[in-house]
Amino acid sequence: MGTVSRLGSVNAAIIALYFAPVWGGDGLRALISPFYGFEDQVQATAANYFRDLLELNLAALLRVSSILAGTKFVIAIGFLAYLIDFARSLVAGRGINRETRDGILVFAACALMFWAWPALMSGDPALIRLHATQFLLLLSPMIVIVFENQIEEMKAAPERPALPLAGEQAVALPA
Secondary structure, X not given: OOOOOOHHHHHXXXXXXXXXXXXXXXXXXXXXXXXXXXXXXXXXXXXXXHHHHHOOOHHHHHHHHHHHHHHHHHHHHHHHHHHHHHHHHHHHOXXXXXXXXXXXXXXXXXXXXXXXXXXXXXXXHHHHHHHHHHHHHHHHHHHHHHHHHHHHHHHHOOOOOOOOOOOOOOOOOOO
């Protein structure tokens, strides 16, 4: 548990402010739609790609569309949980739950590939731009968090004496 003001945590909260309503709305619309989300080009492209890939019938195609929509909705709820945890940490002055933050970022990046790969295969420039933008949004806090963790580990590690380079002899210090 670190301090709240860490740049990676704030960056993740800003990203969660985007993904929670956008993916939550997309997922919920597709779940309650009488057309199983096929009116949305992103959802339709992904579901049709998996139908072709797995040679599914119509009933299985509808299940795949519902699974994709449900996944998006669950990720949006995960981002909402992170936002609640982030707000709690600001009010209480404690650190955030890193497992929630890291888990939802990794889960969202992995799940994004279920929509990005079909978009890449379709060749639609608008879909490719959308998914590339979303992937870069997810990647930004991940990169910052990795560097923050490395800096934290370097500060916590005890300083070791320098080892001699190859071909050099170690000099013994007098006791």
